[in-house]
Amino acid sequence: MSARSARRAARAPHGTLAFVESPVQLLNVLEWAHLSTAHEPESAPGDLTLVVLAPTDPMTRGQLRRMAELARAEGYTVRWEEARGGTTAPFHTIGGLAGPLRRAARIVIGDPFSRYVQLLLTITRAPDLVVVDDGTATMEFISQLANGERLVRWHRRGGRPGPRDMVFMPVSSSARRRLTPSPKGGRRVEVFSSMPIEAAPDGVRVTANSFAWTRARFGPPRITKGADLVGTSLVETGVVDLDRYLDAVGALARTHGAARYFAHRRESAEKLHRLAVETGLQVIRPDLPLELIARRGPIGRTILSFPSTVVHTLPLALAGTEVKVAVMDIDPAWLTDKASPRAQGFLSGVTGTARDVHRLAALPHPAPALPTQPTRQAAAPA
Helix, strand or coil: CCCHHHHHHHHHHCCEEECCCCCCHHHHHHHHHHHHHHCCCCCCCEEEEEEECCCHHHHHHHHHHHHHHHHHHHHCCCEEECCCCCCCHHHHHHHHHHEEEEEEEEEEEEECCCHHHHHHHCCCCEEEEEEECCCCCCHHHHHHCCCCCCCHHHCCCCCCCCCCHHHHHHHHHHHHHCCCCCCCEEEEEEEEEECCCCCCCCCCEEEECCCHHHHHCCCCCCCEEEEEEEEECCCCCCCHHHHHHHHHHHHHHHHCCCEEEECCCCCCCHHHHHHHHCCCCCCECCCCCHHHHHHHHCCEEEEEECCCCCHHHHHCCCCCCCCEEECCCCCCHEEEECCCCCCCHHHHHHHHHCCCCCCCCCCCCCCCCCCCCCCCCCCCCC
8 A cells, every 4th residue: 555545544534433421322322333233243342432521410420430331341432521521621622522523434422402512513524423312302303304493402492592592503503414414425314213203304314223232231120019110300301390290200109009219310309309208209319221220120010101211212121021111191280381382292292102101091189198218229230
């Protein structure tokens, strides 16, 4: 090979960069890599570098560190970036990633709505882009991309853009163009999802996430006789009223005999303390995404949930077990006056499109419950 050819080969795009900001995103990158390696045996773990854009929330950081350990055990490189560690942190992070972004042949992202990710997408010229699930928001992303709309999180959709939104709009528009396939221009877009996607935008390849890696690495779980309840951050996002939510959780637990409440990583400590006192549930703060916690067990024979990502993912992760997932719709009366006009329809769609789940009937009027205290679940060996 001539010196010129060698330089040209060195400059050619190569390798995969994956950007994640949550434990679920990192889990889904591992699922995508597992499937990609199965289909492309020549794709080695060393070709993938996972970049964690670390948030500030302690619970999320803890779960991300545990997921990073699992990723390293699989042979992948993990790069932890304190992307939000002060006013100058974004400049250091973006500056340090500029070179790898320009060299990468493939970019994998977990949250197309993230302003951080959108900014990074303006730097890369990778011909292959992959979007892995960031929960049910993937359904909204596909819809907005297909309709040529600006990228807005579902619980904020319908509201007027704020000053920061207006300033960032050119970057968001550029990111949306980068996430739009251009076969003639050599840009390919794949969505790797466990969500029900019936109509993808033209040129977008949809690959189903069956949680094959999770099922291969963990379980099957020990199943207990009772029921477990899964928490949601709908109160924290301003969609559901706190008092209504606590009443509904208590009634759901009593009706179905639930004893444990697996908290969402974004639920506040104050809310969880009140929930434990008022409902009598044992509150557990998982150290890993619920799909892995449930697969390792022990887990209740019935898992109760409100509309959320887990009504789509848990039946896949627990395939082949006797665990039943049941979902309770959000009553319109529970919504706050700040909830987006889109909220009720979106939540109903989350429930209505879920496969292999049981729909629960309306709840009876709640009654008082015995007090207890929150506890923390210890991590089982990976």
